[in-house]
Each structure stands twice: as C-alpha cells, then as structure tokens.
Amino acid sequence: MTTAEQLDDRYGRTRRRRGPWIVFLAIAVVIVAAFGWSIVTTQMNAVDADDLGYDLVDEHSVTVRFQVTGVQGKDIACAVEALDEEFGVVGWKVVEIPAGDSHSQALSASVPTVSAATTGLVNSCWVA
Structure with missing residues (x-):
C-alpha cells in the first residue's frame, strides 16, 4: 500500500510550511501594536x-x-513671543504652568521686548 508521503514525493507535491507565515504575522502584530501605542x-x-x-x-x-x-x-511649559510689525521676534519668554485640576486654563504672561512690539502670541506648548 502506498502512503500519502510516497504519493506526494511521486507527484511533486510538497507540504506547506506554516512557520515563516506565523513569524511574519507575529512581527506585523507587534509593529502595529507599537505604532498604535505611540499614537x-x-x-x-x-x-x-x-x-x-x-x-x-x-x-x-x-x-x-x-x-x-x-x-x-501635568506641568506644562509654553513659549510666548512678542512680534514687531514685520513679524520679527522682539521678545520671548518660556512660561511654566504648574499642574492643575481642570482640563483648560486661561493664563496671561508679560513678555519683555527689546523694541516696540505690535502683537503677542503663543508659539507652542508642551508637557514639561
């Protein structure tokens, strides 16, 4: 009687190896999870x-x-700038804001300038 392995050898059929696909799938899951966690x-x-x-x-x-x-x-820090009429920076200050209980905080900061400014704005904020 002929076995299944003998028939596979005779007709050139090979068994599929699942090892590489499982490794590839595991690596893909780890990469997607790491990317999701970073977001x-x-x-x-x-x-x-x-x-x-x-x-x-x-x-x-x-x-x-x-x-x-x-x-x-969490503590926050913000870079506050003063600009002249040509939008050049004439003064800036980093304002450190202590952690608060509310989701939103209204603040004001006095920025020293080297010449007359025409506007003031917040450039960026980050978790300190």
Whole structure:
C-alpha cells in the first residue's frame, strides 16, 4: 500500500510550511501594536494653546492672554513671543504652568521686548 508521503514525493507535491507565515504575522502584530501605542501616548500628552489677546503695555513689554487645553494633572511649559510689525521676534519668554485640576486654563504672561512690539502670541506648548 502506498502512503500519502510516497504519493506526494511521486507527484511533486510538497507540504506547506506554516512557520515563516506565523513569524511574519507575529512581527506585523507587534509593529502595529507599537505604532498604535505611540499614537495613544502622543495624544495623551498633547497640549493645545489658543491666543485670547494681547495688550501693548509700553515699548518694552507686552501682556499675552492665552488658554491652554488638553492636559490635566501635568506641568506644562509654553513659549510666548512678542512680534514687531514685520513679524520679527522682539521678545520671548518660556512660561511654566504648574499642574492643575481642570482640563483648560486661561493664563496671561508679560513678555519683555527689546523694541516696540505690535502683537503677542503663543508659539507652542508642551508637557514639561
């Protein structure tokens, strides 16, 4: 009597090996999970800042009002800038904001300038 292995050898059929596909699938799952986790952690630490206005105090200072949203219970730092009429930076300051209980905080910062400014704004914010 002929066995299944003898028939496979006679007619050139080979058994499929599943090992490489399983390894490939496992690697793909790990890569997708790592990418997904990096997106989640990035969004958990995302900080959004909205400019609410500015007051030109004098030639050497600007007060910038802004709102920070997105992170609760973590310290935040924001780069606040004062610009002249050609949008050149004439002053800047890093404002450190202690952790708060609310999701959103309204703040103001006084920025010293080297010459007369025409506007003030928040450049960026990050989790400190």
